[in-house]
Amino acid sequence: MSTFIHIRRDLHKIPEIGYQEFKTQKYLLNYIKSLTQDRIEIKTWKTGIFVKVNGTAPKKMIGYRADIDGLPITEQSGVPFPSEHPGYMHACGHDLHMSIALGILTNVVEQPIEDDVLMIFQPAEEGPGGAEQMLASAIMKEWMPNVIIGLHIAPEYKVGEVATKPGLLFANTTEIHIELKGKGGHAAYPHHTRDMIVAGASLITQLQTIVARNVDPLDSAVVTIGKLEAGTVGNIIAETAKLDGTMRTLNPEAMVELRRRVTAIVTGIEHAFECEASLDFGQPYYQVYNDEKLTNTFMKYVEQYPDVQLIHCRESMTGEDFGYFLKDIPGFMFWLGVESEYGLHHAKLNPDEESINVAIDLISSFLRSKHYEKTE
Numbered sequence: 524m525s526t527f528i529h530i531r532r533d534l535h536k537i538p539e540i541g542y543q544e545f546k547t548q549k550y551l552l553n554y555i556k557s558l559t560q561d562r563i564e565i566k567t568w569k570t571g572i573f574v575k576v577n578g579t580a581p582k583k584m585i586g587y588r589a590d591i592d593g594l595p596i597t598e599q600s601g602v603p604f605p606s607e608h609p610g611y612m613h614a615c616g617h618d619l620h621m622s623i624a625l626g627i628l629t630n631v632v633e634q635p636i637e638d639d640v641l642m643i644f645q646p647a648e649e650g651p652g653g654a655e656q657m658l659a660s661a662i663m664k665e666w667m668p669n670v671i672i673g674l675h676i677a678p679e680y681k682v683g684e685v686a687t688k689p690g691l692l693f694a695n696t697t698e699i700h701i702e703l704k705g706k707g708g709h710a711a712y713p714h715h716t717r718d719m720i721v722a723g724a725s726l727i728t729q730l731q732t733i734v735a736r737n738v739d740p741l742d743s744a745v746v747t748i749g750k751l752e753a754g755t756v757g758n759i760i761a762e763t764a765k766l767d768g769t770m771r772t773l774n775p776e777a778m779v780e781l782r783r784r785v786t787a788i789v790t791g792i793e794h795a796f797e798c799e800a801s802l803d804f805g806q807p808y809y810q811v812y813n814d815e816k817l818t819n820t821f822m823k824y825v826e827q828y829p830d831v832q833l834i835h836c837r838e839s840m841t842g843e844d845f846g847y848f849l850k851d852i853p854g855f856m857f858w859l860g861v862e863s864e865y866g867l868h869h870a871k872l873n874p875d876e877e878s879i880n881v882a883i884d885l886i887s888s889f890l891r892s893k894h895y896e897k898t899e
C-alpha cells in the first residue's frame with residue numbers, strides 16, 4: 524500500500540468537525556516535520572496549517588489548498604479502517620484531500636521546483652467556514668500566492684477522470700437556522716397550546732414554494748432543510764422547533780431574493796401560529812469561479828497527460844469556501860474521480876483510494892511543468 528493511502532486511512536479514523544481538528548492538525552504536523560526541513564517554513568493558524576516550500580529561483584508563489592474537517596455522520600461504509608470518533612465521518616473526502624496535499628508537498632520538498640509553493644490545510648470547510656478568515660490572516664498577508672489550486676473528490680466519476688470548467692463551477696450558498704418558540708402542553712388540549720411541530724411543518728412546506736414561485740425559472744436554486752428537531756413524545760405538544768438548512772444559487776442576485784422570501788415566510792409563520800421565531804443566515808459561501816485562462820491551460824494540460832481523462836462538466840449546486848480564495852487569487856478547482864456507489868455526505872461513501880496517486884502525480888507534474896504561467 525502506498526504511503527499516501529496509508530496516511531488517508533489514518534486520517535479517515537479521526538474525523539473532526541470545523542475548528543475542532545486538533546488530532547488532525549497534530550497528525551499533519553508530525554508528517555510535515557518528518558520531511559527534510561531545509562526549504563520549509565511552517566505556520567499554524569487555529570487548527571489549520573500553512574507550509575511554504577521555498578523554490579530554487581522563485582518568481583511566483585503557487586498555492587494549493589486542502590480542507591481538513593469531517594462531518595457529523597455515523598459511518599456505515601464498511602471499510603476495515605472506520606472512523607474511531609462515534610457520530611463523525613470523513614464523508615466529503617477531506618481525508619483524501621489531505622493525503623493528496625501531503626503527497627504534493629512531499630514531491631516538491633524532495634525535488635524542489637523553481638517557484639515557491641504554499642500548501643494550505645484549511646479547517647471548517649463544511650461550516651462555519653475557514654477560507655475567508657484564513658485569507659484575512661496576517662500569515663496570508665505575508666504569503667499571498669499568485670495562483671491557487673484546489674480539488675474536490677467526485678464519486679460520480681471514475682478513477683483517472685478529472686472534470687472542470689472555466690468560469691462558474693460551484694454555487695453561492697447561505698445557511699438557514701430557524702428557532703420557533705410556542706407553548707407546549709397536553710396532546711389532548713391543543714387549543715391551550717401553540718404547537719411548533721405544526722408550525723415547523725407548515726414552514727417547511729412554505730419554504731419549498733420559493734424555488735418554484737420566486738426564482739426566475741431560467742436561474743438555478745436550491746432550498747433544503749436538512750435538520751428538524753422538535754418534540755419529546757407522542758402525547759406532548761412541542762413547545763419549540765429548530766430547523767437547519769441551506770440555500771444555493773448560481774446567480775448571486777437570486778440569493779438576495781431567496782433571503783428576502785425566507786425572512787418574509789418566517790415572519791408570516793410568527794403571525795399565523797402566534798409564536799416567536801429567530802432566523803440566522805450563518806456564514807455565506809461565495810461561488811467557486813474558476814479563472815478562465817488558467818482553467819483552459821490546466822484543461823489542455825490534462826488532455827495531453829497520460830492515463831487521465833478530461834471531462835467538461837457543468838456547474839453544480841455544491842458550495843465550497845474555496846470560492847473566497849478564487850475571489851482574491853486567480854486559480855481553479857476541479858473534480859477528481861473516485862468512483863463510489865454512494866455520494867458525498869452519505870454514510871456509505873467509499874472513494875477508490877487509487878485516485879490519491881492520480882491526483883498527486885497530476886498536480887506535481889502540472890507544477891513542475893510551469894504551465895500555470897501560460898494563459899492560453
Ligand SMILES: CC(=O)N[C@@H](CCC[C@H](N)C(=O)O)C(=O)O
Binds near residue numbers: 651769770808842843
Ligand atoms: C463540497 C461540499 O459538499 N460542500 C458543502 C459545504 C457547504 C457548507 C455551507 N455552510 C452550507 O451548508 O450552506 C456543501 O454542502 O455543498
